[in-house]
Amino acid sequence: MDVAARDGVTDPERNVLIDALQRHLPGYRVRGAEAGVQLLLELPPGTDLPAILKAAARRGIELCNLYEMQLQPEPVDPGLLVGYGNIKDTAIDGAIAALAEVIRASG
Numbered sequence: 001m002d003v004a005a006r007d008g009v010t011d012p013e014r015n016v017l018i019d020a021l022q023r024h025l026p027g028y029r030v031r032g033a034e035a036g037v038q039l040l041l042e043l044p045p046g047t048d049l050p051a052i053l054k055a056a057a058r059r060g061i062e063l064c065n066l067y068e069m070q071l072q073p074e075p076v077d078p079g080l081l082v083g084y085g086n087i088k089d090t091a092i093d094g095a096i097a098a099l100a101e102v103i104r105a106s107g
Helices: 012-024 049-058 089-105
Strands: 038-042 079-083
Touching: 012 038, 012 089, 049 089
Parallel strands: none
Antiparallel strands: 038 079
């Protein structure tokens, strides 16, 4: 995975988040590392996004449903926008471990 730096400076939280996603959700594609303060976590087709969002919210994890961001009425691939602009790097690994549990439990 290419972790591009903004203005030549790497973002420690982004790097910690990407490492945690790779460790806890191996095989899941992550895009948009170079874009700013959120990443796109692609999920397998048929993933129950509403169930994941509800379970994650119960664990204090706020996520953005990619379905709500697309202009098409029916998105092709499910995904989550995972932000890291408002989280300490020391909290990221635990949050991603909890998210991985939620995703695995959903199906």
